[in-house]
Amino acid sequence: MKCGPSMAKKRTRVRGLTPDQINKFKAMLLEKRREILGNVNFMEGETLRKARTDLSSMPFHMADMGTDNYELENTVGLVDSERKMLIEIEDALSRMEDGAYGVCQGHSEPIPRARLEAIPWARYCVACAGLSEKGLIVEEESSGESDDADSSDNSGAEDDMGG
Numbered sequence: 001m002k003c004g005p006s007m008a009k010k011r012t013r014v015r016g017l018t019p020d021q022i023n024k025f026k027a028m029l030l031e032k033r034r035e036i037l038g039n040v041n042f043m044e045g046e047t048l049r050k051a052r053t054d055l056s057s058m059p060f061h062m063a064d065m066g067t068d069n070y071e072l073e074n075t076v077g078l079v080d081s082e083r084k085m086l087i088e089i090e091d092a093l094s095r096m097e098d099g100a101y102g103v104c105q106g107h108s109e110p111i112p113r114a115r116l117e118a119i120p121w122a123r124y125c126v127a128c129a130g131l132s133e134k135g136l137i138v139e140e141e142s143s144g145e146s147d148d149a150d151s152s153d154n155s156g157a158e159d160d161m162g163g
Helices: 005-008 019-053 062-098 111-119 128-131 140-162
Strands: none
Touching: 019 062
């Protein structure tokens, strides 16, 4: 039950969840997706509304411009974060369709239900999530076509790093 970079490529259809549990997690994911879309629409609407109301006859002040820029950058950051969460949710829904939901992408064992209850879009068990955050698990989405080259070059990576 070791997690490691080479284990990320293995995929099985092992599933420790019942169809009822899958449906429960699907409902959680769909609700979260609705919530996020509502948040994003609200933030975008507020940003546009503020931009329209700032066209008043009031004198312009540099501090106000700084505040407005900060608020805009903050909103953009929040929207980007929500967008990434939507991608994770969509990926989890796709894994449900593929029969791979609830299976750790690091070592192909079932993800504990308690973890899925807390983070229904989780793609890794806790141990593999830690490795992924450290960059020790290569995710397929980020490596694209170089997956085969990455897996064949791993044995020589230490030689390249040392010399």
